[in-house]
Amino acid sequence: MKIATWNVNSVKARLEAVLGWLKESSPDVAGFQEIKCIDENFPRLEIESLGYNVITHGQKSYNGVALLSKHPIEDVTRGLPGLEDVQSRYIEALVTPKDAVPIRVVCIYLPNGNPAPGEKYDYKLRWMAALQARVETLLEQEERLIVMGDYNVIPEPEDVHNPAAWANDALFLPATRAAYRKFVNLGLTDAVRACNALPNQYTFWDYQAGAWQKNNGIRIDHLMLSPQAADRLTEAGIDRHVRGWEKASDHVPAWCRLAA
């Protein structure tokens, strides 16, 4: 089973790239972030015609997440349990392939948090604490579980082209990295890192200042696996080439493959 995550930065502005990537990559399950539309405006028919079931947790103008699955979707949760949140950043569901073990899929768009310090950074840390609590609860089920999305967290210096330039950024501050380490230490496996030990494997390049041309990127989109899912991990990667497409998102898809 192939599972992917992609911050599309407006599904309406990105529709051609989204459909092209789905045809090319053909994931069984995909999580999108920053769809930037209400549920009614999501291009459901176009995506369903490619063989996907679709659930969304949308919002006007900003944020918004969606899950696509070629297999049946059940047990949907919209919004991060335990957090009063007016922003649409969390969707969770159980995906049950025919004749295979179900996997619980969580798709997140974790707050950016800039400028830090400040209210937005406080919100980021509150959101991370609530995610920690939610995933602790889910791990008690001992299911195959994947928590994927735009974490807006640079885990390690090797995940950023110029660490010094990001030292005071909400994505790389010590408190951000500490909260993320605490999360990983629940027993989660970073699928891309587990399959590829090379440094500087980025998922985001800013639109500004020729960041893509200079490979001035960061790795902030992650697929995190429970032990039961990590035991099935066979392959993972980043669809870097998508950043070079016409009207590209500033993020590219990351994915992993789990054996049945």
Add this chain to the structure above:
DNA sequence: ATGCCGCCAACATGGCGA
């Protein structure tokens, strides 16, 4: 210091968020 891009309200461009 700034560079880009997409959203909105509302007609031109500025504010917001990233």
